[in-house]
Amino acid sequence: MIEGGLCFYPGQIRYHLDLTTLSPVELIFPSHEAHFELQPVIESVRLLPNTLCQQLDAQHGFMNRQLVEFDEGIYSEFCQNLSQKQGSD
Numbered sequence: 001m002i003e004g005g006l007c008f009y010p011g012q013i014r015y016h017l018d019l020t021t022l023s024p025v026e027l028i029f030p031s032h033e034a035h036f037e038l039q040p041v042i043e044s045v046r047l048l049p050n051t052l053c054q055q056l057d058a059q060h061g062f063m064n065r066q067l068v069e070f071d072e073g074i075y076s077e078f079c080q081n082l083s084q085k086q087g088s089d
Contacts (some may be wrong), residue, residue, distance in 0.1 A: 006082070009033075009060045014041045026052045028078075030060040 005025040007013075011033055027045060032038055038055075046053045056062065061069035063078065 008063050011036065011041075011060075013045060017041070017044045020048050021050050024050045024052070026054070029053065029055040030062060031055065031057050033060060 002023045004023050005021070006028070007025060008028045009030050010027050013027070014036060029038060029042055042053055042055060045051055056074060058071050058074055059069035061067035062071040062074050064070055065075070
């Protein structure tokens with residue numbers, strides 16, 4: 001069984017708002033999406049059990065070094081937080 005998930009810019013979730021997760025999941029959204037309204041999606045998934053949502057002041061792609069939208073500060077912060085979580089398990 002999966003213990004939990006961390007999902008960045010999970011835009012495709014908008015097609016599956018009727019599904020719920022059995023394990024805890026954290027969804028990290030960008031400040032906006034070019035192809036759909038983000039706020040209704042966040043408002044819907046925020047109500048689901050086992051689901052935490054964050055919306056960052058960053059563009060889609062902020063965790064991908066290959067993209068111009070990459071944000072070194074956010075990337076480093078998430079990597080550090082993940083390392084600390086792993087060390088405490």
